[in-house]
Amino acid sequence: MQLELLDRIRSENPVIFNISNYITVQDVANGLNSIGASPIMPSAIEEASEMLQISSGAAINMGSFRSNELPYIEKVGQLANDLNIPLVLDPVAVAMPYRQKVVTNLLDHIHFDFIRGNAGEIAALAGIKWQAKGIDAGDGSADLAEVAKKVAKRYNCTVVLSGPTDYISDGTHDTTVTHGTPLFQIHVGSGDILSSLIAAFAAVSKDNYFEAARMACLIFATTGEIVANELVDEKPGSFIVALLDKLHLVTTKEIADQITMED
Ligand SMILES: Nc1ncnc2c1ncn2[C@@H]1O[C@H](COP(=O)(O)OP(=O)(O)OP(=O)(O)O)[C@@H](O)[C@H]1O
Numbered sequence: 420m421q422l423e424l425l426d427r428i429r430s431e432n433p434v435i436f437n438i439s440n441y442i443t444v445q446d447v448a449n450g451l452n453s454i455g456a457s458p459i460m461p462s463a464i465e466e467a468s469e470m471l472q473i474s475s476g477a478a479i480n481m482g483s484f485r486s487n488e489l490p491y492i493e494k495v496g497q498l499a500n501d502l503n504i505p506l507v508l509d510p511v512a513v514a515m516p517y518r519q520k521v522v523t524n525l526l527d528h529i530h531f532d533f534i535r536g537n538a539g540e541i542a543a544l545a546g547i548k549w550q551a552k553g554i555d556a557g558d559g560s561a562d563l564a565e566v567a568k569k570v571a572k573r574y575n576c577t578v579v580l581s582g583p584t585d586y587i588s589d590g591t592h593d594t595t596v597t598h599g600t601p602l603f604q605i606h607v608g609s610g611d612i613l614s615s616l617i618a619a620f621a622a623v624s625k626d627n628y629f630e631a632a633r634m635a636c637l638i639f640a641t642t643g644e645i646v647a648n649e650l651v652d653e654k655p656g657s658f659i660v661a662l663l664d665k666l667h668l669v670t671t672k673e674i675a676d677q678i679t680m681e682d
Pocket residue numbers: 536537538554555556581582583584585598599600601602603604606607608609610611612613636639640
């Protein structure tokens with residue numbers, strides 16, 4: 420277990436390039452900044468190359484793309500591939516037909532090192548029956564470990580299927596993270612933050628993307644759990660503020676102490 424990847428993010432301060440959605444962009448920028456990375460969210464196709472050349476990780480979030488932005492999104496993906504920059508896809512609400520067409524087309528042309536989505540999103544990419552609900556995971560009875568593995572094999576990448584349990588698979592290795600708090604679900608954008616944090620962990624773990632994904636999930640979920648233990652009531656607004664504060668302050672020792680009993 421490489422908890423020290425957290426310290427590496429803080430000492431290396433990697434620039435993480437993001438195509439974010441306009442709903443949660445500020446939480447994503449602050450989530451990355453709080454943990455010790457350096458976020459950047461450019462939008463002009465003309466500067467994609469120079470921005471990626473200073474970046475060590477990239478995340479593409481499909482939450483609110485406009486159709487005229489698709490050439491930019493493809494260009495960023497291709498440049499990240501050419502420059503060997505770890506690339507994360509967040510396929511928000513991909514069970515919806517138009518998004519499914521757009522995202523599967525992207526996946527046919529660009530290699531994503533990671534796909535991070537909830538059960539409804541990853542099941543849609545696996546072609547497995549599931550009742551997704553917009554940006555939310557929805558309901559279904561599929562074996563989620565198998566769903567994650569199927570998508571990992573199909574797209575030759577590391578998949579994080581997040582939720583009460585996070586299922587992580589690279590098609591060969593599989594693991595779960597069982598930490599977290601239901602408070603993540605009452606703040607819109609928890610998953611978007613996680614997707615970009617995966618890019619930050621990958622930036623400092625280029626030889627082991629599976630471990631990068633596992634540590635991103637474990638450290639994010641456990642930090643949320645520590646914060647939730649200190650909140651008296653279910654307060655979505657207070658939770659995100661406390662989460663951003665704790666992502667900045669949390670130590671590998673605190674994480675290790677929180678997980679010893681179970682992991
Ligand atoms: N009920 C829960 N208990 C514990 N942790 C949870 C729970 N639900 C979600 N999480 C955690 O919340 C984080 C975000 O995952 P989630 O699956 O909710 O993303 P999402 O659906 O894409 O969210 P959003 O669309 O709001 O960005 C992950 O770290 C996950 O482990």
